[in-house]
Amino acid sequence: MDARTLPPVIRLSPEDGVVIARIAIPEATTVAEGVTTNRRIPPGHKIATRAHVKGEAIRRYGQIIGFATDAIAPGDWVHTHNCAMGDFAKDYAWGVDARPTPMITPAATFMGIRRADGRVATRNYIGIVTSVNCSAHVADLIADAFKRNPFTGQDPLAEFPNVDGVVALTHKTGCGMTMGEPLRLLRRTLAGFARHVNFSHVIAIGLGCEVNQLGPMLEEQKLAGRLRNMDIQEMGGTRKTVEAGIAFVKEVLAEANRVQREPVPASELIVALQCGGSDGYSGITANPALGAASDLVVRHGGTVILSETPETYGAEHLLTRRAVSREVGEKLVAKMRWWEEYTAREGAEMNANPSPGNKAGGLTTILEKSLGAMAKGGTTNLTAVYDYAEPVTAKGFTFMDTPGYDPVGATGQVAGGANLLCFTTGRGSVFGMKPTPSIKLATNTAMYERMVDDMDVNCGTILTGEESVAQCGERIFQLMLRVASGERTKSEGYDFGSSEFAPWTLGATM
Amino acid sequence: MDARTLPPVIRLSPEDGVVIARIAIPEATTVAEGVTTNRRIPPGHKIATRAHVKGEAIRRYGQIIGFATDAIAPGDWVHTHNCAMGDFAKDYAWGVDARPTPMITPAATFMGIRRADGRVATRNYIGIVTSVNCSAHVADLIADAFKRNPFTGQDPLAEFPNVDGVVALTHKTGCGMTMGEPLRLLRRTLAGFARHVNFSHVIAIGLGCEVNQLGPMLEEQKLAGRLRNMDIQEMGGTRKTVEAGIAFVKEVLAEANRVQREPVPASELIVALQCGGSDGYSGITANPALGAASDLVVRHGGTVILSETPETYGAEHLLTRRAVSREVGEKLVAKMRWWEEYTAREGAEMNANPSPGNKAGGLTTILEKSLGAMAKGGTTNLTAVYDYAEPVTAKGFTFMDTPGYDPVGATGQVAGGANLLCFTTGRGSVFGMKPTPSIKLATNTAMYERMVDDMDVNCGTILTGEESVAQCGERIFQLMLRVASGERTKSEGYDFGSSEFAPWTLGATM
Numbered sequence A, B: 001m002d003a004r005t006l007p008p009v010i011r012l013s014p015e016d017g018v019v020i021a022r023i024a025i026p027e028a029t030t031v032a033e034g035v036t037t038n039r040r041i042p043p044g045h046k047i048a049t050r051a052h053v054k055g056e057a058i059r060r061y062g063q064i065i066g067f068a069t070d071a072i073a074p075g076d077w078v079h080t081h082n083c084a085m086g087d088f089a090k091d092y093a094w095g096v097d098a099r100p101t102p103m104i105t106p107a108a109t110f111m112g113i114r115r116a117d118g119r120v121a122t123r124n125y126i127g128i129v130t131s132v133n134c135s136a137h138v139a140d141l142i143a144d145a146f147k148r149n150p151f152t153g154q155d156p157l158a159e160f161p162n163v164d165g166v167v168a169l170t171h172k173t174g175c176g177m178t179m180g181e182p183l184r185l186l187r188r189t190l191a192g193f194a195r196h197v198n199f200s201h202v203i204a205i206g207l208g209c210e211v212n213q214l215g216p217m218l219e220e221q222k223l224a225g226r227l228r229n230m231d232i233q234e235m236g237g238t239r240k241t242v243e244a245g246i247a248f249v250k251e252v253l254a255e256a257n258r259v260q261r262e263p264v265p266a267s268e269l270i271v272a273l274q275c276g277g278s279d280g281y282s283g284i285t286a287n288p289a290l291g292a293a294s295d296l297v298v299r300h301g302g303t304v305i306l307s308e309t310p311e312t313y314g315a316e317h318l319l320t321r322r323a324v325s326r327e328v329g330e331k332l333v334a335k336m337r338w339w340e341e342y343t344a345r346e347g348a349e350m351n352a353n354p355s356p357g358n359k360a361g362g363l364t365t366i367l368e369k370s371l372g373a374m375a376k377g378g379t380t381n382l383t384a385v386y387d388y389a390e391p392v393t394a395k396g397f398t399f400m401d402t403p404g405y406d407p408v409g410a411t412g413q414v415a416g417g418a419n420l421l422c423f424t425t426g427r428g429s430v431f432g433m434k435p436t437p438s439i440k441l442a443t444n445t446a447m448y449e450r451m452v453d454d455m456d457v458n459c460g461t462i463l464t465g466e467e468s469v470a471q472c473g474e475r476i477f478q479l480m481l482r483v484a485s486g487e488r489t490k491s492e493g494y495d496f497g498s499s500e501f502a503p504w505t506l507g508a509t510m
């Protein structure tokens, strides 16, 4: 498609009173019916498509990004000179924007694996959880025994086509660590993986003398019946533990293989939302498109998990307005206060205000900037707020408190039970996370083409005008259903997802 | 050997005025010439072997553990009733105990690999350093291509017998991290591995958009000439980066293989000292035996690195007295103050005081307790104090500030340049760390026998009277020379040492 024939603007939501300039637009250009620019508009900046009276809310992604500080006419450039947050951030306005979600019935279906406890899996792995770094290599040795050999093609799991693999989940902590919340958080994370629906069977391996003792962890997390556990010291060292681990896997393979996919409703989807390596297009292509797909997941009865708390900071008012209850909203606000304290203590800073560069790029307010990331969550009501790695049981649009850093954030979301993950990227990430398949969405066509071995979806089509945000969202939703049914993502093809297991570590290392 | 025929006590150093009861000793037992007990002595407790006047220093491991608070006669039980720290901890007494080291000439030799820059390697690996977790799996994929296949025995390095392997050093951080010291510390650690003498060639792999950018890191650490670096985003994704990495390794294998071992003096040894999974025997068998070996390393002109700052806390006065200068001593004391602040900030506690259980086991003062761990360092002068992962260039007995947690502590020591690592363990650890071979020393025979697949040395022989501390130390020193010459340790046999790479992470995860 030739650049000169492309539509000059992008509409992110039908509810919006502004559109975004895809390219620099000269004065006196008609960009929509009855909307003609009255000055040059820089790329990424906003043009009003209807009149706003002074004080009226200005919406992008269907959400408030600020208020008119002056009367705004169709065709006007909208930026800091006529749009500001005003007193918005002084009032959490609990739930004022919550509204009934138009559900879609009957819900779409995918081919899932229904477990005995009723939960639905999208993959079928055997997991090896480790209590401490000291048992990491032993866990790897067990998992390696079931790995396909790239030289010979020999596949120890060839007879078990319904088993996706054996995954060792190793990390750097578990001892020399601070008691209290740091230890609780690690246990919650490990337990979340140990009970993940995408594992048919799990082994837990400890050393024996670590702070994070397996016994108390299994008891605290009520996991005792779910898994086989072994301590290397009790087993008599590396060789005996590896042999016992391999024997256990061999013992359960036939049973693990005995699963069948069957049609299940899309309401069984629990989708983790991530972005990493954002660029200037993230907020106008992949993130809003994923938001449109998130709205579809929710309208089909499923769950989406927005996270990355530091990227929501300062714009939490948008979510408190959509909260289904004051309690839910207050839990979110308490997280923001916790982060202020955490970052101050650690010599880091929380500041989401648009930088001069952001403003030059067209971002007017902190709300608009944060929405670039938050747009992934769509527009439905906020139904629950979770701690890092806490089991996600609510339906609808939920929030989990995590860092923005991809592996740590995604580890919390998957520990919470996500059975699908969608990851938008502008610069190009090669992320994957077992046992949950990760769909990677490129914000622009150039990067998509350059890293096509790693990208599952090109959302650059929105920029070129080939697709609307809604159309791209529908395409993502359809891919979600196929991936949940077993279609392999690019990162699964390269066996990503074990290195990326990264529990959030708090506290001192002693 | 029958328990009844064993000597009832252990002498830890010829300079000591006390011996340690190996078992419970009845009243009126003669435990040495002219030394007869005048009451029952519990196991692990001290018996005076000579008279001490009130106020006289009491030594264990040849070092001060306290002062007589009363006159002490030969045969007397020595504990809290007649021994205390007094004002010891109020005076750093800079350097008062420093004394000339009796050097051994000519120095012993081992078969080392002399690099072009003059440094001596004990192993010959090719390394893959990663800037961020996002490049971890790509690094693993490259290293995996050169791994021996356990099923087929196929060995991609079969033609290159002088290359010990290709090691991917992956971690969980590198982005979403706090600037300043947390980032500097990560870079120092990665750079220490990148320039490690045991690597003939190094690749550095980044994603491209991470906080810890490869370019600035290589410049800051003056590594640009030493390694090949590539960013996944610039290379065009996973497949192309893995192909380029494999091609690079293939390109340098012949050159890497062109090394020859030659006799080099023991003064080229840089030995990291670690303990993990301590037990009641650590302080009377493996740690003092390793201390005796450390003294030999130093007397042959080599370097040892004691670390694990939290285990030295409260007993730093022992090291300030042995410091070669006030500056060296002050650097150590400043580290203790830093740890007080760090742990307070993180809700953890620094407290090395003997617990009631420690006291029941025979540990009288904080000095004696800390010496249980510090004994590994031997008795020579403290020649230098280093920050975590800082290059260790001094000869003799040095200290590096690290946590006690094994993988994090050892990662700092190896980043500092350690070409050999000695690890004492009572409970039984299965530690290893590439590219540096790790010798594991068991504190007791029962654990040694139970975990013989993982243990290199049994120091339980000291407990059974088969060997003195000095004899065991000599045996460890001889093994150090053989391992430095290429003899494989147990953990190398099981391919340990990649999972254990664990840079100390400070600051908030954003």
Ligand SMILES: [Ca+2]
Pocket (backbone or CB within 6 Å): A133, A134, A135, A136, A137, B430, B431, B432, B496, B500
């Ligand atoms: Ca280990």
Ligand SMILES: [Ca+2]
Pocket (backbone or CB within 6 Å): A274, A275, A276, A308, A404, A405, A406, A409
């Ligand atoms: Ca992220």
Ligand SMILES: [Ca+2]
Pocket (backbone or CB within 6 Å): A430, A431, A432, A496, A500, B133, B134, B135, B136, B137
């Ligand atoms: Ca990755």
Ligand SMILES: [Ca+2]
Pocket (backbone or CB within 6 Å): B274, B275, B276, B308, B404, B405, B406, B409
């Ligand atoms: Ca240690």
Ligand SMILES: [Ca+2]
Pocket (backbone or CB within 6 Å): A140, A499, B140, B170, B498, B499
């Ligand atoms: Ca690994």
